[in-house]
Amino acid sequence: MTPTEPAPLTGASAPCWVHLVTRELDAARRFYGAVLGWTFRPGAMGDDFVMARSGGVPVAGIGAVASAYHVAVAWTPYFSVRDADVASDRIRERSGTVAVGPLALGLGRALLAADRDGASFGVWEWTGRAATLAPNGSPAHAWLRLRTRNAFDAAIFYGEVLGWESGEPGGCEVAYVKEEVLVRCDGRPLARISSGAVESAPDPMVRPHWQVQFPVDDVAATVREAERHGGTVLERRGVPHGSEATLRDPDGGHFTVTDVRSPADSDDD
Template identity: 65%
Template sequence: MTRDLESAQKFYGPVMGWTFRPGKLGQEFSVARRGDVPVAGIGAVATTFRVAVAWTPYFAVQDADVTASRIRERSGTVAVGPLALGKGRGALAADREGAGFGIWERTEPATSPPAPDGHSHAWLRLHTRSAFDAAIFYGEVLDWASGRPGCCEVSYAKDEVIVSCGGRQLARISSGAVEAAPDPLIRPHWQVNFPVPDVAAAVASAQKHGGSLVEELSRRDAREATLLDPDGGLFTLTDVHNPTTALPA
């Protein structure tokens, strides 16, 4: 969600190495691509919908209506939808702690190739009050660890929950967020991590094109940087291609 599509494309194009094609949702939408593979969607509707500029992860579900009902039944919020969204149906929601996310049900066949083995176009970290409670909420809503074919699996590493889907690490869930914290990095939120070949170069490009560095973390074998785009959207660049070796929260 952003305010101006052209400005967002001028920023994320050089920073991420993305190209853009018009989306099917109207002239205020475009699809970001890495090579021939769609990796993200950008919609210049933050002002129209009166919502914050933000990156929102969408989770694939088998039935958007059933999943939306599960969210409500477990004291989450469904803000928009389910409604037609690209080649499927989607909805915007928030969990019990206020972290925003989306759900999406595919209704047309996929035509794009998957990411290369061992790599992801993006991976996620949920900062929340209690990782255990959040794992129960999302597990019940999204059928994680349900035993059905194709479901995501959940494991535990120290104080974090690790979510794996199709043999690929998808997300980490960390405890310690504070609902009323003024700092957006401390409030419950889904953090979108975009792998890049060179974090330092991508940060320099982001700053050159109007972005600002919020936080930078590094260790011997990994580096990540959290930034704001010129419109205020929070995102993270990382040279870690899946959460298995991700930096600690």
């Protein structure tokens, strides 16, 4: 439910970490190791947590706590902030929901929340410097897409909660691209916000949600490997400059793989 360890550090208010809450840790390790080529090491939170690594770089946390905490199996993005208490107050003031926290965890503090349209996300209070999904000048190891009711309203909510457009060094800025919002952090595109989700839709793919997207070299090969290891294809689509597929792991966690290397390249022309 919370980051096992923050990623390498740079700017505030940025997407900083992605975390999978699942039920069975060994099964998740087998699936994501085979599909995404990750390796794993023990997490700082105990035996139920591991950190996934790609090429020696920490890319994600996995915690087998869905049953113990009575929460859904899901991938969740985390955003770095200076003060989790301030972020918690801002979320509630803007009709969002704080489900858990802030809690002291390792080197920081975390909370799990939902925006006013119901999309779940986490907040990580950083110590000294903030984390990012694109560490040390390397390509982003994940990027995010929020599918929500109204992209512009959502950008205002997250901007006010997280301090986007604050002008801080390494902070985030938003740009309006056609009917979407592109979020750049320290000058690098890391998230995109799209309109059109339906809050009451029975299909979770249609309801407002944060979509965690992992770049891969070959989407078709990754899809085949996922199916071979018990995953399910929920959606495949071509996008400008590439393609993407949304998958469900054997325990029910949704994630997307894409050969597009940046949310800035995924305009629907």
